[in-house]
Every structure is written in C-alpha cells, then in structure tokens.
Amino acid sequence: MRIFYFLIIFFLFSSGYAQKLTERIDLLVLEHHASYPDVGLVVSASKAEEVVFEDAYGYSNREFQVKAQPQHKFRIGSITKQFTAVAIIKLMEEGKLSLNDPLQKYLPGFPSEIKLEHLLTHTSGLMDYGNKPDWFPKVSKQDLEPEALADYIQKDTLQFTPGSRFAYNNSGYHLLGLIIKKLSKKSYEEYLKNEIFEPLGMNDSFAHSSSEVVADMAEGYEDINGKAYAPEFIHPKQPFAAGNIVSTAADLRKWYSGLFSGKIIKPETLEKALTPYTLIDSTKTKYGLGWQVDNLQGLQMVNHGSYYPGYTAEAWYFPETEVLVTAFSNSMPLTNMVKKIGLIANSKPLEKKEFLQLSHKELLPLNATYQKDNDQWKFQVIENKIYYSRNNSSRYEIKPVKKDLFYSLDWDIFLEFKDAENGVYQTYVFHWNGTETEYSLVSEEKTSLH
Known part of the structure; x- marks a missing residue:
C-alpha cells in the first residue's frame, strides 16, 4: 500500500513539474516572440528522447496567413556542418581517409599545409568565400556547381598558418562536401540520404540545392525593423555542404538520438568530434568537428546556430542530461531564447546580467x-x-x-x-x-x- 501511495505522489509531482516546465518555456518563448509576432517559429525541447515542450508561433507564410506548425520544414543553414562532419568521420571509420590527410590529396592545387582536420575545425587559413568582396551580390547569385565554387575558393592566398587560429569558415565545409562526393562516388545529397537520413528515419530532411517547391516548407523572410521583405537571393547550389539541409524539429530529435546511440558512428569517435580543437600554440578553441563545444553552468553543451537568408535556426544538446533544444524561424534572433530554454530544461537558474545606465x-x-x-x-x-x-x-x-x-x-x-x-x-x-x-x-x- 505504501508503494501505491508513493507512486501516486510521484506521478502527481512529476505531472506538476512537467506542467510547470511547459508553462515556463511557453511564457519565455512568448516574451521573445512578442517583438516578432508574425515570424514563424517552431520550438522544441526534449529530454532522453521524451518531448517536454513543442509548439509553433506566428506564420510560416505571411502572404497567405498560413500558421506555423511543429511539422513544418525550415532551412537549418550551418547546422548542416555537423552532418558533413559526421559523413567525413564515417568515411574515416571505413578507412577511406584520415583527418591528417592533406587537402590536396583529394583536391589538387590547394596549399599542402591544409589538413582535413583544419577544414573541420575552422582553422585552415582559407578565406571564407562569403567574405570575398565580389561574392555578394555578384558571385552569390550565380548557378555554380560545387567544383566551380571550389575553384573560386582556391584563388586566394592563406590568411594564416593552418592550425594557428580559429576563424569560422564556410569554404572548408564546402570542400569537405566535394571530398564526400569523390570518395563515396555519390552526390552529397545522395550520401546523406543513404547513410544518415534513411537509416534514422529522418523522412522530412534532405540536402536542398535547387529552387524546387517543397511541401510544408516555411517561406523565408527578412524582418527589418518590423517589416517583412523577401530575403536576398543566394543561388541554392552555393551553400552546399556548409548549409543546404532542410529539416524539422522531429527529425533533429531522431538525429541526436541516433547519433548518440552509436547508429551512425562509433561513440568513441563522436566523443573525439565533441572535443575542443587545440591550436598549434596549445590554445583550446570552442569548436570540435562540426559543433561548437562549451560549458553552461557546469554542463557540457554542444551546439550550432545558423543564419540562411530568410531563416535562423539553433540546436543545443546537453550530453550529460540528454536535453535537446531546437528552434527554427523565418526569421528572428534565437540564440538567447534557446540558451534560456536549455537552462530551464536542465533545472538551472536563468542568468541575470547587470547593465549600466549611460546618458x-x-x-x-x-x-x-x-x-x-x-x-x-x-x-x-x-x-x-x-x-x-x-x-x-x-x-x-x-x-x-x-x-x-x-x-x-x-x-x-x-x-x-x-x-x-x-x-x-x-x-x-x-x-x-x-x-x-x-x-x-x-x-x-x-x-x-x-
């Protein structure tokens, strides 16, 4: 009988806690969304694969007033990099490459000092093609195959010695996509579909490099001071392995569940990927192989954010507590909101910052x-x-x-x-x-x- 009463009390406490958690997250999201009331937003939080919060706000399409739904698809931009990194690691586990291989072994003409690990960790010294003076608005709009954009990247001299500095770089991940294509003898899109998306049941995720209309896809907008505009056009072929995946909240849960249960790569290899990279001078960066790696109030956190014209996205995972927080929008700032949700879901206090009053x-x-x-x-x-x-x-x-x-x-x-x-x-x-x-x-x- 005592056990029966204990179970009832435990159930009531757990239910009350879950309800309180849901209410706290919802109020927090509403507070952040209030400044962008028409922006489509999908927020999800799960713990050990159990969804503790998921909801949608605003509009996926403003012209036709289509309300955002949790199942709607969004471009996840640079979160693509973790998929590219895992694909490279998978090829490494199969003995097809080494992270210490020079880039020129696979793509001749690039400096011999650059290794594959430098591309993965943003320490290659290559110039980010997005920072080149003629990329936007000229080159960014061109229908270029990935190989042609690689030639464009190759024209620049190194900005620094590979391995000596961290400098976030889309060029490196673009080149990694070409290596995946070369070694697998499949397109980047096909490789991800066959080796990651289909095995994990990620049926609403794909690498999207065309202008083809996608069902249940949120329309992208630029929100500039309260007004919505069509985003600047970038040819969809150009983001490639650095940022062209479309996905959903449910599919990202499948991604993290499958990845951390060893279904795609070995757990010991994944652990290495989530270790901060060490520079030549022994300085540790805050980036591993495809993930930012940090600590939030004593908890290890691996995460990535993204901006793709018309879209923003965030995915934060806490391995010790198995808490995953994702947010997609079209488009509003998400970083601080997701950080707070991560703290709430991990039963941590929200951080309070003190500010000056300047005249x-x-x-x-x-x-x-x-x-x-x-x-x-x-x-x-x-x-x-x-x-x-x-x-x-x-x-x-x-x-x-x-x-x-x-x-x-x-x-x-x-x-x-x-x-x-x-x-x-x-x-x-x-x-x-x-x-x-x-x-x-x-x-x-x-x-x-x-």
Whole structure:
C-alpha cells in the first residue's frame, strides 16, 4: 500500500513539474516572440528522447496567413556542418581517409599545409568565400556547381598558418562536401540520404540545392525593423555542404538520438568530434568537428546556430542530461531564447546580467559605422539607447556592461569598442565563441535620433 501511495505522489509531482516546465518555456518563448509576432517559429525541447515542450508561433507564410506548425520544414543553414562532419568521420571509420590527410590529396592545387582536420575545425587559413568582396551580390547569385565554387575558393592566398587560429569558415565545409562526393562516388545529397537520413528515419530532411517547391516548407523572410521583405537571393547550389539541409524539429530529435546511440558512428569517435580543437600554440578553441563545444553552468553543451537568408535556426544538446533544444524561424534572433530554454530544461537558474545606465551624451561617440571586408556594422544612438544593424539588416538594441563593452540580449554576443581618438572609437571588436574579430571605423555620425 505504501508503494501505491508513493507512486501516486510521484506521478502527481512529476505531472506538476512537467506542467510547470511547459508553462515556463511557453511564457519565455512568448516574451521573445512578442517583438516578432508574425515570424514563424517552431520550438522544441526534449529530454532522453521524451518531448517536454513543442509548439509553433506566428506564420510560416505571411502572404497567405498560413500558421506555423511543429511539422513544418525550415532551412537549418550551418547546422548542416555537423552532418558533413559526421559523413567525413564515417568515411574515416571505413578507412577511406584520415583527418591528417592533406587537402590536396583529394583536391589538387590547394596549399599542402591544409589538413582535413583544419577544414573541420575552422582553422585552415582559407578565406571564407562569403567574405570575398565580389561574392555578394555578384558571385552569390550565380548557378555554380560545387567544383566551380571550389575553384573560386582556391584563388586566394592563406590568411594564416593552418592550425594557428580559429576563424569560422564556410569554404572548408564546402570542400569537405566535394571530398564526400569523390570518395563515396555519390552526390552529397545522395550520401546523406543513404547513410544518415534513411537509416534514422529522418523522412522530412534532405540536402536542398535547387529552387524546387517543397511541401510544408516555411517561406523565408527578412524582418527589418518590423517589416517583412523577401530575403536576398543566394543561388541554392552555393551553400552546399556548409548549409543546404532542410529539416524539422522531429527529425533533429531522431538525429541526436541516433547519433548518440552509436547508429551512425562509433561513440568513441563522436566523443573525439565533441572535443575542443587545440591550436598549434596549445590554445583550446570552442569548436570540435562540426559543433561548437562549451560549458553552461557546469554542463557540457554542444551546439550550432545558423543564419540562411530568410531563416535562423539553433540546436543545443546537453550530453550529460540528454536535453535537446531546437528552434527554427523565418526569421528572428534565437540564440538567447534557446540558451534560456536549455537552462530551464536542465533545472538551472536563468542568468541575470547587470547593465549600466549611460546618458545620450555618453553613447554618442558610438554613433558610427565599422567594416571588415564586406561585413559592415552600423551603430545608432536613439535617445538613451544604442542599436546595431549588420549589413543593413534589422536593428537590435545592445546594453552597456562597461562604457566600451556591450551585450546583445537577442544574440548572446559581446561588442567592444577601443582605440579612442578625439572622442571616437577607431576599432570595434566582435566577440563570439571565444574569438575576436576587429572592424575599422569607416564613418561617424555627429548627430543621433532623439
């Protein structure tokens, strides 16, 4: 009898906890979605394969007011990289390659110093083709086969010695896709379908390199300051192995379940893939093979975010607790929201940040534009607040941690200003994933909006 009562109490407690968890996540999502009420958003949280939360918000198609549904498909952009990495690892397990192989063994003409592991870990020294001055808007719109884009990548000299620095790089993953194609004697799309998607029952996932209309696919938009626009066109062949997969929340659960149960690659190999890469100078990066690797309040976390014109996506997995949080949208910032959901699902407290109150006069020196290659950040002071927009996209507020250090509540990033001359900062520093990228001042505004 005691056991019976214990089971009843346990059931009631568990049910109450689950309901409270669902309500907390829903309120959090509603809070973030309130600034983007029409954006289509699908959020899912699971623990040990059991779904603890899943819901959809806004519209998958705004023109026809089609409401977003959990089963709708979204482009997952750079989350594709973990699939590409696992495909390379699978070929390694089959004895078809070594991660220490030089790239030129498979793609002649590239520098001999570059190894496959450098491509996987964003330490190759290659220039990211997306940062080349003529890529956007000229080359990005062209119907180029993957081999032609590889020739375009090959024209540049190394930016640094391979293995000496981490610099996020789509070019490396593009080349890995060509190696998969060469060694498997299948197209990249066919290989993923045969070796990953079909074995795991991921029936709504595929590598999408055409303009073919897809059933139940969310339409992509650019949300710029509350207004929806068609996203900038990038030819669908170009993202390739760096970012062309379409998927759903349910399929990503199947992906993580199958991957971590040893159905695709060996557990010991996966563990190696989720280990931060060590640079030549013994510095550890925050990236493994296809995943960002970090720690959140004492829990190991492997994750990846993405931006594809018209879409954003996040997938965060906590191996110790088997918690998976995914979010897809068309499109709104997701990073900070997903981070908070991860904390709630792991019964961790939400982080509280303290911010300064700076006056309009104190913020005014930050009213400027900074640029590196074709990547431009514009900072604008409006009354007693400061906002940024990147490459003329949406405007996001940032909060002062220090007089010259700011935090984005939307994207969970830090932005720093330095090298002040005559009251104007000459350099802006973007802090992300343990890296620092410097941008130079190109113009300053003497006035601001009140």
